[in-house]
Amino acid sequence: MVRPRGVAGPRHRRPLTGVGAVGRPLPHDLAATVRAGLGRGVDGAERLRGGSKKGVYRLRLDDGSTVVAYVWAEAEDYWPQAVRGADDADPLSHSSGLRLFEAAHRRLTALGVRTPRLYEVSRSGDGDGDRGADVALVEDVPGPNLEALLDADPAAARRPLERLAEVLDTLRSDTGPGVGKVALLDEHVNGHQVQHVDEHAPARTAEALVLARALADLDEAAARDTRMAAARDRLAERLHERVERVPRRARHGLVHGELGPDHVLVGADGEPVLIDIEGLMRFDVEWEHAFLRIRFGTHYELLRPRGLDEHRLALYDLAMRLSLVAGPLRLLDGGFPDRAGMLAIVEHNLRAALAAAATAWRDPKGAPSPLSRAAAPGAATPG
Template sequence: MTVTRRTLTRADLTPLSRAALGRTPATVTRIRGGSKKGVYRLAFEDGTTAVAYVWSPDEDLWDAGPGDPRDPFSHASGLTLFTAAADRLAAAGVRTPRLLHADPTHTHLPADAALVEDLPGGTLEDLLDGDLPAVPKAAALERMAALLDTLHACTGPRFGKVAVVDNGGSSYGGSCAETVVERALSDLDELTAREPRVAAVHTRLTDWTRALAAQVRPRTERPALIHGELGGDHVRVTADGDLALIDIEGLMYFDVEWEHVFLRLRFGRHYDALRTEGLDEDRLRLYRLAMHLSLVAGPLRLLDVGDFHDPEFMRGIAEHNLGRVLTLLENAS
């Protein structure tokens, strides 16, 4: 099934805006980016703005349906996950756009919706690419490193999505590493049917994944609070240079190595400013392979079901990560 987005209009979003702020927006504009929810900027006559999040099946390009939150890697979408994550980050002292109004009862739209503070200054990715010259890169990276220290210093009693663990629940699987391995093997099986280059080395990749997993020692430390997809595009830069996390629905307690593998992939040459001591090298090796596999399988899956605005970009992600998987395999042989 191919999902085609219908852009919501000013008339669609006015009831939510009036409930939250008592005001009618002058204009409504879709913000490009998210693939799991609709994101809209509401502008008012006095020049102020707010952002609406809409978790509608019509806005979700993955066509995945509700995920099982007890699976840490299940589809991270919905108001419940968002509000739980926002509450946990606020308690941790990590900034996110302030929640102005939540509508879980579908009173104003036929879907979960929320209105949040707009932080229109751009993203950390924009800044590092040179598009926000007023903010020094070194200072922003120092703030990002401090944000990570604050985030990762928070721990949970069990691994899993914040919405599950903070409500006393538990996740499937015996450990973070077991969950990662299960997901990696599932991605491998899926890719074998899609991609001949994976099919040709499926047995070798499966054996290598299991061999890497066997080297990971059990961990006694409590799992850390991690964002899960923390690229520079998921960090907003405020007017005063402060940083705020967005797209937070995947917030979970997990091995911090999972976060650092993603950080290294997304921040590239800037990652050295975010590097930390004491990471488990065996976990990093396993999680790096699993992450690359996920970044092949996920984009190909999205292209099958969605109308993502830049399919060539998504194909490029899949191709790049497939190349990394095959290179890592050859270097391990």
């Protein structure tokens, strides 16, 4: 058995049903899962901040070591039920659950991409553990996340960023036909045969899926904010201008799906360790890089590879902005505690989307938009 990480600290017992870091009670009998899987008792638990789809707890064991528990349960998911109930066949749908986590963990491990080591799983309804939750016990990786390191010491973060660029190259190089979540594209998930998605259907192309989602996000944002409502038609036109220029693609790499610096831990050896991996999917890597460019800001240049399709980036950047307006607003419908933080994300990306609406189309490769040519030969579409 791989041993949990050892830590120094007091050896007094605290109840697992105490209050965690965000002030909510710890509702799950995690001690039973630890006892069944690791043969240890639990002295204390701390709820870690940030999770919106699952609970994340640091558990202190009776030998002084620590593990992290991921808990997928109704009470741990802040997203509205309509979002949670989306079909996993849509690669851009809500990505949560032990099944998706295990499939992603297997794939990343096989590729040599670091993610916290998996010690034990407990499924809802098993004889051991909490019958109302799925649980995974994983390595407690020492060190900060990459976001904290970039803030505290950008020079020290350079090497982890360079290694993360290598990880992204590894994921990009693992190509295959079709798009979809890794759990559905694998031939076997937890020993059961699953039906492959039809990667040849026109509606299953990455750009078609992104466009459909972006238009839905735009409609939702317009219904919630008068500024977005006023720009709705222009933003829809910008999306269609961009998608017209995207060529078909037969093969796709792997993408994490939400790879911000807060989803990269930095191990003691300086290696990047990916977390929140449930959304791992085969998709256009430009979708990942649109998000990376937003989240890493000036540090993104260390992550940018050669050969990205600029037309895809143009489409996906705008679609990502709309997603980062509508998505946080949906999350707040579910009672997420950091309301101010989510509203700041909304405002930042709303302003970026409005700027795109007000800017006449400029093809990233220098050619005029086909919609612009149709409106007035030789003239840009009015913004």
